[in-house]
Amino acid sequence: MDERPLPAGRRFARACAGLSLPAFLGLAWLGLLAATPGRAQDASPPAPKSLEEVVALVDQYCGACHRVPPPDVLPKRSWPAAVQTMAEMSREIMGHEFIPVDALPHIKAYYYGSSPAELPRLPYLPPAASPVAFRVSTIGAGSDAPLVTNIAPGLTGAPTDFLVADAGQRQVMRVWHEDGRWKERALADMAVPVHTQVVDLDGDGIQDILVAELGELPPSGKKVGKVVVLRGQASGEFVRHTLVEGLGRVTDVRAVDLDGDGDLDVAVAVFGGQNQGEILWLENRDGSYHPHTLVSLAGALGVEPVDLDGDGRLDLVSLVAQEHEMVLAFRNLGGGRFEQEVIARAPHPMFGSTFMLPVDLDQDGDIDLVFTNGDAFDLQTEPKPYHGVQWLENLGGMEFRFHDIGRLYGAATAAVGDLDGDGDLDIVVSSWVNYWNDPGRHTLVWYENDGRQGFTAHPIASRPAGLVSLRLADVNGDGRTDIVAAAFRMDLLLERMGFPFNPDTRPKMPEDGGQDSPRLLLFENLPASGGAGTR
DSSP states (O other), rough: OOOOOOOOHHHHHHHOSEEEEEEEEOOHHHHHHHHHOOOOTOOOOOOOOHHHHHHHHHHHHHHHHHHHOOGGGOOOOGHHHHHHHHHHHHHHHHHHOOTTTTTTTHHHHHHHHHOSSOOOOOOOOOOOSSSSEEEEEEEEEEEEBBEEEEEEOOSSTTTEEEEEHHHHHHEEEEEEETTTTTEEEEEEHHHHHEEEEEEEESSSSSSSEEEEEEESSSSSSSOEEEEEEEOOTTEEEEEEEEEEEEEOOOOEEEEOOOSSSOOOEEEEEEETTEEEEEEEEEETTEEEEEEEEEEEOOOBOOOOOOOOOSSSSEEEEEEOTEEEEEEEEEEEEEEEEEEEEEEOOSSSSSSSSEEEEOOOTTTTOEEEEEEEEOOOOOHHHHHHHHOOEEEEEETTTTEEEEEEEOOOOOOOEEEEESSSSSOOEEEEEESSSOOTTTTOOSEEEEEOOSSSSSSEEEEEEESSSSSSEEEEEEESSSSSOOOEEEEEEEHHHHHHHTTTOGGSSSSSOOTTOOOOOEEEEEEEEEEEGSSSSOO
């Protein structure tokens, strides 16, 4: 695989880099030893090397698998354990010691000595007059640990009809509004469903539901992911059928005719974990599905069929996390053939990619890419000042130009639509990790487009603590674009799994003693004079 960054990738890396690399502060052995668990305090450290020699070690070993992270992407206290984890992971993957024992203390010391004591805090959003306000209400039942992973258009296509993938309930559900109230119906039990698509997959005239089944939340290395179809019946019921199993954790599935033969194939993103994952497509041969791997790598967050190069054929594009942190395209050459191309790369492997949406943001007739980064759940779980939302402008010829939109802690997902009715496309962004007890931080923000893709941030809400999926629709029928949002309490999930986390990112319990939190919320779009925006 050619992993050389394209010009757009280099612009992307420079623009996203955020903080400047601090000066090398020395080997800082005393501080390093105090910060390294289990290290004897009276041990004699190896003889220090020159800065040039240490940087060469960092480039050689840290740069072998991914871009070399600058020291300022983590606070000082986190680096010794992070470097140790990387050494252990490389040993496990390769089956032998990759980073020499005598090099490891120098690499730890470099990062410890060069990193800030604490990462800087993002400034609060500056006050700005908003042309709209929002009124929030709850949809359906709550949960003591909301873990909704996806909201998708429902069976009828109506703006009040949704499919909900609920990892907490372990179900795919239909939620719709009828007779003046919201109703819910479980359609199938699933082991952590994460994406759904309504489609007549078998061509019988009845809508089916294609489902990406992750299989498990913390990765165990087992092949538990599945591609599932809930086949619609004339009775209105659904019958579960597994198209493919034995995959890593599956994050996305899309029904699309990729080989141009008139039937629906299936594109699949397998995030996997522990260095196992892939992006593939399932060729439909008279109703049986034959897999074709496009690339083997862990971290694919989704796969989107879209005509990126304007040749009339649907390409595939994926945002890939883990150590790769890149936007990866597969140009459709016809006849089931694809050409892989890296569109852009993040500046470092801790960028924390979370979500990507293809959309013609500047409305010039081609497809741009809006994407977020806000994952902080690998080596160090605090919100990062380089989290936020950005977009790649399609320049034609598979060239893309990076544009920053705004920094937002824990940016989890984005939705695009005209919120203020001025004809251009605004962006709504949610957060799933934040300093939840700080009233100046927000779980939902909208970025107002000035018509020239200049964006002004407006807070919508600071509660509930954590949203991961959004759907824009005129839910109340007043001609304005509303927001439906799904809650995902990562802090509660981390607690249940026994992972450490910063207590500042755990919201205080409600004063009324209530246990359940909302799973789904409706933010009704009102004129600015029609009510105060929710905060």
